[in-house]
Amino acid sequence: MDQLVVTKASGEKVLFSVGKLKLSLKKSGADDALVQEVLHELEPVLYEGIPTKKIYKHAYAILKKLSKPTAARYSLKKGIMQLGPSGFPFEKFVAEILEMQGYSTQIGVFVDGHCVRHEIDVIASKDGKHYMIECKYHNLSSNKSNVKIPMYIHSRFKDVEKVWPSEQEYEIRFHQGWVVTNTRFTEDAIRFASCMNLHLMGWDYPAKAGIKDMVNSFALYPLTCLTTLSHAQKQRLLDLKIVLCKELLHNESVLIHKAGVKEGHVGSVMNEVESLCGSHRT
Structure with a gap:
């Protein structure tokens, strides 16, 4: 199988990584015996150029037959993508992740900015600080959040960051803006957010603290x-x-x-x- 060429969602042709498949199966709770059984049943259906999406579907079907809980964990990314399209389920999901980390949260709150009124997806508070969180849900894993998204969120954050009781004085309403997505960010998006002190959370970003890590840690x-x-x-x-x-x-x-x-x-x-x-x- 190590010599098999597969087709990624982007159309790129790469060598199939048995090691990555084994790792994803083990992270889903499969023991060594189950991993070997999945590989044994998977091998006959593979062919040169097979889309990686089909490999996932075959592996999921085998797991579903052998161990439903393992199959459920293996399908985490797909499961999150089925939370749309209204937006609220994903926002609640993000709020739950934050609450497990000690934040208090509110969902769908309207606040007046300096220029216009805004609906904030999630407001999180912890240790006396408040965070404005925008949730960017995608229903396809190939849809990355590009630099335009943190740019847009930064502009909204600056509009609602401060409350002006008078022309001379202001109070801090939010201490930081966040963007949370169920897929990935482009390199430019990460670079811009770092420069502007925006916090990003994606499928596997930051390292060991992305959505998939939080879900597995807290069983969410x-x-x-x-x-x-x-x-x-x-x-x-x-x-x-x-x-x-x-x-x-x-x-x-x-x-x-x-x-x-x-x-x-x-x-x-x-x-x-x-x-x-x-x-x-x-």
Whole structure:
């Protein structure tokens, strides 16, 4: 398999990295035996030039058959991309990540700027400081957040940064602006944000503190990762503003009466939820 040429989403042809696949499987909770079984079943369906997206789909299907919780963790990126398109589920998801780090949060707050009125996706507070957070949701992993996004957020931040009780005096309303995205930032976006003291959080940025790291650390898996719910059932729960798997713990009635899950299937769903949430039950 190390000699296989595959096609990335960008169209670029590269050698298939078995090591990267093994690592992603292990990070999803697969032990050595499960990793080997996935590779064994995956090899016959591979062919020269196969899109990496198809490799992911095959690996996910194999995992779903062998270990549903592992498949759910493996599909984290896809699950987050299914939180749209309204924006609110992703904003709530981001707020939950921040709260697990000791921030208090508010979602969708309108504030008056020096020039115009703004809706702030998430306001976070910690240790007496306040942060204006813009959430940039993408439904395709190939969609990066380019430099225009931090430039735009910086201009909004400067407009709402200060409150002017009088022409001569002002108070600091926000101490820093943040941009959080479920994909990646371009190099120019990172460079501009660093220059302007904007904080960025992306799929794997900053190193060891990106979204995927936070989710795995705090078991904040979105319910869209679940393999035991249909797309329609997930959407019903999102419409109810239920976003995270942990919100389903000890709440079987919501699954039955709101999501339309049959009573005989609830046990399977709850088992998967329990496996994903682990000891993070609060």
